[in-house]
Amino acid sequence: MSEQRVITDAVELLNKIEDLHPSDIAYSLKKIHSDNSATFFDTIKKIPEEFLGEVILELPEYLREDVYEELSIKQLTEAVDELDSDDATDIIQEIEGIDQNKAKEVFKGLEEEDQEEINWLKRYNQDEAGSYMQTELFSANIKESIQDSINRLKEGKEKDELENIHQVFIINDDKKLLASILLEDLIIFDFSKTYEEILNSHEENKFRPFVVQDKDDIDDVAKQFEKYDLSVVAVVGYQGMLMGRITSDDILDVIEENATEQMYQLAGVDDDFEHDDNLFTIAKKRGFWLFLNLGTAILASLVIGLFDETIQSYVALAILMPIVASMGGNAGTQTLAVMVRQMALGDIDFDNSKSAIKKEVVISLLNGLVFALVIGLIAWVWFDKALLGLVIAMSMIINLFSAGFFGASIPLLLKKFNIDPAIGSTVLLTTVTDIVGFFSFLMLAKVILL
């Protein structure tokens, strides 16, 4: 189980397909594609419809799009028909992105009930819990007997409509969610009892369901999964009506995406555009960030410009100048990464912000002292001038101090103004460390050396 099961022979893959997980099939197909895309396309056309949808979902985006173009409307319809509502909606929307009419045709081919569910799910924004929920779930009316509901579960499973079931959601006649009973509890109850009897014979909190609103931000939902160690939450809408459920496997993806987004933001990359086919679009997005950085760099140059005579009369300054700025930038980046991440994970908030800033300043200052000594000696020996060593040492301390202080304060400050700390922190920080770095070094040089 541990190692990836790859089958690069198309015929063998199709023969073994029933024993393979869609994810493994997709991985093998990816390999086949990188060898020969023609083989890839007629292999995927031969995949039985009951697996096809799941396999498509596991393919990387660039292959999915080709597949939507290659597969017939009939094949796509059959594939989508086999999927849970949330996955079906995703595929329909992806096809829309490529070929409006084809998407319409596929949609028309689905059963009316599925069409309604898809239309419903399409109304949610990407970041709303509703767009992550699946409407297929196991629910029972409070008046119903356990045995009757289990018979329905049996039918649902035989028709492959229900899978990955962890609990039964108890609702009233208005579909309002009242309770959630885990299968591990349900299985030990007397099946002849009604749910009402069960609920009345236990204390109220025992079966209190974990609930999110369909309009809740999916990131908050993910936080709840982590906080409460959940494997499923119920999604309710207007007046607590049960609409669907979100399972932990969807949340794993959300957490991965958020981490990616954050890492990208710190580096000045916008995840939403990175997957665009048009490289100009990606370049434009990244260019915006580089443009801000150009501004920073020019500011730094203006600072240097203030000291052109100083540099002219003492060119060693030009040679050493970048060291202080770069050390400040790196120390600041360390602090920034820690702050942004800890804030995102909730370990640093406004309650303990003071101690966090203090901690970062101390760490940064400790290194400032060490590297002041090191670079001071190097500069002294290199240019055989003790005072030059003193100058660079002093400015190193000043800049690493400000790197720690601003690296810790900037993200907190941005959050105070409800700006995502990961966005913009870096460019603001480098502005500070560049300017402080060059100015302190050259100013000290002007005063002490000349």
Next chain:
Amino acid sequence: MSEQRVITDAVELLNKIEDLHPSDIAYSLKKIHSDNSATFFDTIKKIPEEFLGEVILELPEYLREDVYEELSIKQLTEAVDELDSDDATDIIQEIEGIDQNKAKEVFKGLEEEDQEEINWLKRYNQDEAGSYMQTELFSANIKESIQDSINRLKEGKEKDELENIHQVFIINDDKKLLASILLEDLIIFDFSKTYEEILNSHEENKFRPFVVQDKDDIDDVAKQFEKYDLSVVAVVGYQGMLMGRITSDDILDVIEENATEQMYQLAGVDDDFEHDDNLFTIAKKRGFWLFLNLGTAILASLVIGLFDETIQSYVALAILMPIVASMGGNAGTQTLAVMVRQMALGDIDFDNSKSAIKKEVVISLLNGLVFALVIGLIAWVWFDKALLGLVIAMSMIINLFSAGFFGASIPLLLKKFNIDPAIGSTVLLTTVTDIVGFFSFLMLAKVILL
């Protein structure tokens, strides 16, 4: 449910404690601590033992350590006694980290069976699947009837020994794992049947368990959870013996930690040492990275030193010099973040590495052309010298090209040598962009301007 439930009044908190989730209790205690640590400590001492352990686990590390010191051996023993084997082991090991003898005393107070389990789990390294598994699970001998096993489940749940049960693991007399039946399947079977009858009446694959080895790397286990959308895996040891299980909530934490680690590595921070109480230790770890960066910076200075006369005779070069290097550094960081993350998520591997490099080079080059134009004009106007504009424009193109190329190649190269691409990529890249940036700019200036 959506918003955090905070109770900052100690008395009220203790009254409501039965209705609160340990995570909410811990969050409230954290708030109480930030107001008044004395209140915090005597509140936590008053928490009933059946909740105490869970609450401690939800506290931030810096509070947990204080709690271990404050609470009596008796209280700690009772708290640990209530926990699952994996959590119990974690707490025992944390106490050991603070007070060996206290840990011994607490350990002695536990039932022999728990002691054995803890001793067993302690043998696993932090990164092995075994250290994440809990030994409490619902298993049944293949000869057993479903009804008998469900009766045992009932007892186990009444004794609070079993919770969060998703399936029954079927074993033979040697404890070898044979199958895993989800409760959603089990509940619809005829309970009078034995598991053997059930297994024989279904095709072999239906109940094939998802299995990992106890020594497997937990990161690989996490990858499997994502690949196969799992909520539980069985952990087996020697000869496929069932040892325990890992649930999705543990994997959520693993994924968060990995993302944090990666983000930190890119910024030159070592997560393992960030939580150390001793700021000198943290500073030392971060200092190592800064030391490498100092080397880079000095290399850059040496490059600049080659052109000291050029700079002396034309000081504008010193003023503009940092712009090219900084733009290259930022463009390279963008590429690096994308590559490292996509490689970690498995979207970029050696199969499609060529196209990935090409993509990054094109994007970087596109921006190179744009910013060459921009900075070229600025430099021309600023210093009223067209050739200076030409020089900086050309070197901008050269440096952003190499930023894209090396930003994409370095992580792939590191991976070829089995080095984690996130580690060291940044320092290697900045070395390149600094040197290429300064050298191309000053060399071109020397040739064209003088």
